[in-house]
Amino acid sequence: MSTSQIAFLKGHGTENDFVIVPDPDDAVELPASVVARLCDRRAGIGGDGLLHVVRSAAHPEARAMAGEAEWFMDYRNADGSIAEMCGNGVRVFARYLQHAGLVDEGDLAVATRGGVKKVHIAKGGDITVSMGRALLPGAGVTVTVDGRSWDARNVNMGNPHAVAFVDDLAHAGELRSVPPFTPAAVYPDGVNIEFVADRGPRHVAMRVHERGSGETRSCGTGACAVAVAAARRDGADPAQTGTPVTYRVDLPGGTLLITEQPDGEIEMTGAAVIVAEGMIDPAWLETVTG
Numbered sequence: 001m002s003t004s005q006i007a008f009l010k011g012h013g014t015e016n017d018f019v020i021v022p023d024p025d026d027a028v029e030l031p032a033s034v035v036a037r038l039c040d041r042r043a044g045i046g047g048d049g050l051l052h053v054v055r056s057a058a059h060p061e062a063r064a065m066a067g068e069a070e071w072f073m074d075y076r077n078a079d080g081s082i083a084e085m086c087g088n089g090v091r092v093f094a095r096y097l098q099h100a101g102l103v104d105e106g107d108l109a110v111a112t113r114g115g116v117k118k119v120h121i122a123k124g125g126d127i128t129v130s131m132g133r134a135l136l137p138g139a140g141v142t143v144t145v146d147g148r149s150w151d152a153r154n155v156n157m158g159n160p161h162a163v164a165f166v167d168d169l170a171h172a173g174e175l176r177s178v179p180p181f182t183p184a185a186v187y188p189d190g191v192n193i194e195f196v197a198d199r200g201p202r203h204v205a206m207r208v209h210e211r212g213s214g215e216t217r218s219c220g221t222g223a224c225a226v227a228v229a230a231a232r233r234d235g236a237d238p239a240q241t242g243t244p245v246t247y248r249v250d251l252p253g254g255t256l257l258i259t260e261q262p263d264g265e266i267e268m269t270g271a272a273v274i275v276a277e278g279m280i281d282p283a284w285l286e287t288v289t290g
C-alpha cells in the first residue's frame with residue numbers, strides 16, 4: 001500500500017461511529033486488516049465501521065450504478081468484513097459529502113452494495129434515507145444470551161437481522177463481552193441481532209449486537225427491521241390499510257423515526273454529525289501494512 005498521506009474524518013449517526021476515508025479514485029487499498037486497525041478504539045482511530053467514499057465510476061462493484069449515483073459507499077464493519085448495507089452509515093456518508101461541498105442540502109442518491117439509496121438532507125437538520133423494502137422470511141430463529149433464549153423474527157433489510165422482543169433490555173446481558181448465539185445453519189454469513197422492549201404506542205427501545213462490530217449504540221438497518229417486526233406484531237401493515245406507519249425507535253445513542261409507506265418503502269430519519277478530520281500518520285500506517 002502507498003503510505004502517502006491519507007485523509008480521514010470521524011463522524012457518527014446516533015452514536016454509530018465511523019472512520020471516513022475520502023478516496024474518489026479508489027486509490028487507497030483497504031484490506032480487512034487495515035480497516036480493523038483503523039477502527040480499533042485503542043490502537044487506531046476507533047469506529048463501529050468505516051465509510052470508504054469512492055466515485056461509483058471508479059469502483060468495480062459500483063460502476064453499473066454510476067448513472068444513478070455519483071458516489072459509492074464502500075462500507076466495512078469494524079472487523080474489516082464487508083456488509084451489504086449500513087443505514088446510519090448512509091446518513092453520515094451524505095453528511096460528509098455536504099461537509100466537503102460535494103453536494104448541497106436537498107436530494108441526492110448514494111450507491112451501496114444494497115443498491116442505490118435516495119437521501120434527503122434537510123435544511124440545517126436531520127437526514128432521511130429511503131431504505132427500500134423489508135423482506136420477512138417466514139422461518140423464525142432462537143436467540144440465546146447468557147443461557148436465556150427468545151424467539152426472534154427474521155427481517156432482511158439488504159443485510160440480515162434477527163429481532164427478539166424482550167420484557168427488559170437488561171436481560172440481553174453484557175452483549176459486548178458475551179455475544180448472542182444464533183444457529184449458523186440459519187445465518188451462514190452471520191446476523192445482526194436486535195433486542196426490543198415496548199415503550200408506548202408505536203414506540204420501542206432496542207439494543208443491538210452487530211455482525212462484525214459487536215454491541216453498538218445504534219444501527220439504522222436494525223431500527224428499520226425492528227419497526228417492521230413491531231408493526232406486524234401489532235397488526236399494522238401499510239400495504240393493507242394504505243396508510244403509512246411510523247415507529248419511534250430509541251437506541252442507546254439516540255432516536256430514529258422509521259416510516260413504512262403503503263408501497264413497502266421504509267424511510268429512516270435521524271441525525272448525522274461530522275466530528276473531526278485529519279491525516280493518518282504514514283509511519284503508523286507502515287506498522288499496520290508491514
Ligand SMILES: N[C@@H](CCC[C@H](N)C(=O)O)C(=O)O
Pocket residue numbers: 016049077082083084085086087088089159160192210211212213216218219220221222
Ligand atoms: N450499523 C449499521 C449496520 C452495519 C452492517 C452490519 N454490521 C452488518 O454486518 O450487516 C446500520 O446502521 O445499519
